[in-house]
Amino acid sequence: MKDKQIEKLIKLEQKRQKNVINLIASENYVSKDILKTLGSQLTNKYAEGYSKLRYYGGNKFVDKIENLCQKRALKLFKLSSKKWHVNVQPLSGSPANLAVYLALVPFSHSQGKSRGKIMGMSLSHGGHLTHGSKVSVSGKFWKRISYGVNKKTELLDYQEIKKIALKNKPHLIIAGFTAYSRKIDFKKFREIADSCGAYFMADMAHLAGLIAGGAFPSPFKYADVVTTTTHKTLRGPRSGLIFCRKELASKIDKSVFPGLQGGPHLNQIAASAVALKEAMSPLFKKYTQQIIKNSRILAEELKKLGWRIISKGTDNHLVLVDTWMNGKGIGGKEASEKLEKENIIVNKNTIPFDTRSPIDPSGIRLGTAAETTNGLKEKDFIKIAKKIDNILRK
Ligand SMILES: Cc1ncc(COP(=O)(O)O)c(C=O)c1O
Numbered sequence: 001m002k003d004k005q006i007e008k009l010i011k012l013e014q015k016r017q018k019n020v021i022n023l024i025a026s027e028n029y030v031s032k033d034i035l036k037t038l039g040s041q042l043t044n045k046y047a048e049g050y051s052k053l054r055y056y057g058g059n060k061f062v063d064k065i066e067n068l069c070q071k072r073a074l075k076l077f078k079l080s081s082k083k084w085h086v087n088v089q090p091l092s093g094s095p096a097n098l099a100v101y102l103a104l105v106p107f108s109h110s111q112g113k114s115r116g117k118i119m120g121m122s123l124s125h126g127g128h129l130t131h132g133s134k135v136s137v138s139g140k141f142w143k144r145i146s147y148g149v150n151k152k153t154e155l156l157d158y159q160e161i162k163k164i165a166l167k168n169k170p171h172l173i174i175a176g177f178t179a180y181s182r183k184i185d186f187k188k189f190r191e192i193a194d195s196c197g198a199y200f201m202a203d204m205a206h207l208a209g210l211i212a213g214g215a216f217p218s219p220f221k222y223a224d225v226v227t228t229t230t231h232k233t234l235r236g237p238r239s240g241l242i243f244c245r246k247e248l249a250s251k252i253d254k255s256v257f258p259g260l261q262g263g264p265h266l267n268q269i270a271a272s273a274v275a276l277k278e279a280m281s282p283l284f285k286k287y288t289q290q291i292i293k294n295s296r297i298l299a300e301e302l303k304k305l306g307w308r309i310i311s312k313g314t315d316n317h318l319v320l321v322d323t324w325m326n327g328k329g330i331g332g333k334e335a336s337e338k339l340e341k342e343n344i345i346v347n348k349n350t351i352p353f354d355t356r357s358p359i360d361p362s363g364i365r366l367g368t369a370a371e372t373t374n375g376l377k378e379k380d381f382i383k384i385a386k387k388i389d390n391i392l393r394k
Pocket of ligand 1: 095130178204239
């Protein structure tokens with residue numbers, strides 16, 4: 001590379017990635033094929049619009065790439081192209097979610113029209129910023145209705161969610177979280193959405209790989225729309241996908257382009273196609289099962305060592321740990337900093353009903369997807385739990 005400054009920094013980052021235990025729940029390590037595709041000449045191409053309906057010339061091959069990506073996305077999640085459509089152009093998870101709201105939820109104009117309502121889990125209980133948080137455009141353009149987990153069980157409380165939905169009549173209800181580790185009853189969410197006439201959207205950003213591998217229940221039977229990132233458990237490039245029922249396809253497509261974005265990033269789309277193919281392999285299925293075995297043992301071991309695990313365990317790739325334990329332990333910020341000094345990378349995280357601030361919350365979030373890609377198994381995660389315990393108690 002001619003740019004030695006950037007080359008050096010890339011090398012240092014490569015080295016960092018090799019030398020740490022990466023427990024960031026939203027990260028993963030992609031294959032060489034995906035890296036190669038991301039760095040290919042596809043990055044040079046502009047192709048505003050959709051296959052056969054572009055605003056630029058020279059799309060002979062990129063049309064094929066986008067079509068193939070769509071075909072693979074539907075195939076991976078066992079969806080019929082008669083019933084489902086997929087838009088593969090969202091640049092990432094946040095724009096994918098925004099595009100859905102833009103398509104399906106009315107928003108205010110200055111003439112005082114009431115804003116459409118989005119109902120999602122509150123940020124502090126494990127929802128995502130784009131599920132209506134007031135600091136995100138999703139909470140500025142639309143009115144947020146929040147639900148949380150039950151204080152005692154720290155699990156989703158479907159009766160309570162239904163009560164909130166019936167009282168507030170949202171236009172769209174979201175299931176899908178950044179820091180919730182248990183099973184999601186998508187059927188119940190469908191029933192709740194039906195009871196108040198709302199669309200039901202599943203945001204499977206964290207879970208997409210697990211769902212593809214059959215290691216976590218699929219939302220497709222119940223949802224109107226499913227959004228996802230491609231770079232977490234799905235182990236692809238940074239990108240986003242929107243699956244929707246066929247009758248919503250035109251609205252969703254128009255919302256992505258020209259509603260929200262310009263030219264699609266074709267190198268990302270091609271790399272997503274590669275990741276979707278990789279995820280169809282029996283090896284990937286095994287990988288997703290191992291992710292969950294690893295997170296379960298990590299949760300169990302930490303519990304044995306005296307740490308409080310939110311909701312007492314996990315059904316997916318992530319483990320939410322209460323490190324503060326009402327003042328008996330240490331805060332999440334201090335915990336994550338101590339771990340980083342010893343090359344264990346995690347993120348500080350609020351826990352449900354947190355009494356501390358998001359900048360220095362009561363917990364940390366751990367994920368097993370990245371290190372499972374590196375080949376780690378249960379015995380390794382027992383060692384990791386012990387290491388974490390040692391470091392936090394120093
Ligand atoms: C549930 C969920 N949805 C959406 C997103 C947004 O994805 P991105 O960071 O790619 O915009 C995330 C990212 O963490 C997420 O966890």
